Amino acid sequence: MPTLFMIPAALGAAPWQATLPAVARAEIHRIEYFVVENAKSARAELKRLDHPIPLQQLRIAEMPRDMDIAACRHLLEAAAPADRTGVLSEAGCPGVADPGALLARAAHEMGWQVRPLVGPSSILLALMASGLDGQHFAFHGYLPVDEGARRHKLLELEAQSRRERRTQLFIETPYRNRKMFDALIAACAPDSLLCVAADLTMASEFVRTQTIAAWRKSDAPDLDKRPAIFALLAQARSRTAR
């Protein structure tokens, strides 16, 4: 049965031994056809993984922007006669806060096997290190850029977190991280817990969780040009998380 491999890419500068199990790398070494978010980054990633086949001999197809399920089928049909196809996004896990999900969906429709490989996801790593509630959580992608709309969204997420005892995770483009941080400490309740995680898996990794009140008294973290994840948990009446 043809198999589609969902391949996590490094989150930043790190040797492959820090981000992928050896077995996952060996699986990738046996793939010759890749559908990728960006061909240049994919080549760099495959080089980082010491792919044994010369890069020029690999077939690397870029996902078109706004591709529909028909375009996905077309890309997968182009795999023939190879029976192993890989999906690579820019950083982290394809299909999770990154393109690639629709390729997996097309593969399911075509009766292919879809195999996810173990690797880095900034969302998961941030949640694990945050100390916030991991029994119930939601990832919201990017929040509105407009200041008023963002504040409104943050208050809505905080209220929902309090009500449903759920950790809320979201991201921002690196150059707007500071604005997001400032909006968070301005809008949220003093006893809400905020985790800021940046440069995960890298030597410069930073993860810190404290209350909004404590963040207000600390220096703001340096988030300039660093990929970051924010996680927010409002306090319930009683603390029962384990």
Add this chain to the structure above:
Amino acid sequence: MPTLFMIPAALGAAPWQATLPAVARAEIHRIEYFVVENAKSARAELKRLDHPIPLQQLRIAEMPRDMDIAACRHLLEAAAPADRTGVLSEAGCPGVADPGALLARAAHEMGWQVRPLVGPSSILLALMASGLDGQHFAFHGYLPVDEGARRHKLLELEAQSRRERRTQLFIETPYRNRKMFDALIAACAPDSLLCVAADLTMASEFVRTQTIAAWRKSDAPDLDKRPAIFALLAQARSRTAR
């Protein structure tokens, strides 16, 4: 600075090379004090990872049930004079659908560094392989066991998924998987997409996504005693996922 390592454990029978990057294993090899969900499983996991220190010489403390933040501090203070402490849950990532989050929270309060290691998470792997929307998703843990309450919850999650274009993930204890599957295909709309993922990272791995209508016509997957994740995505009016 003392460091708390959040250590993902294997999801089932698999060599460590299939589940952990070599660098993560090397980090674990330098830890001599572990706070764990279950001492017996933790010893088996550390043996699987060929921990270089004889198991009897490692310090392994079990997390008490319903531990509060004071108990967590106490467990972490016991780390002294070691500056590296590891947290291990039964399977997958500590703190994510598993105990351990409160230890990380206590570590943050004590000014420790918290470092998440890359490794397997059934939630993330299921989402990646599902082909469902990974731009917005929520994990809901266990749903109600009572038949009526479960049906009500499934309909609520489906409506929310349709409204917010969000993938809903949840789990069930293995012996109730079949009941959950039957409840899903009975309650949900024919065009909703359901992903069933079982035995992730194992040789018997199974991941399949199709509409409820298609599941009704197929044989039910064999989920007996297999750890499984369910992911549900209701169809919106127009398909815009990428």
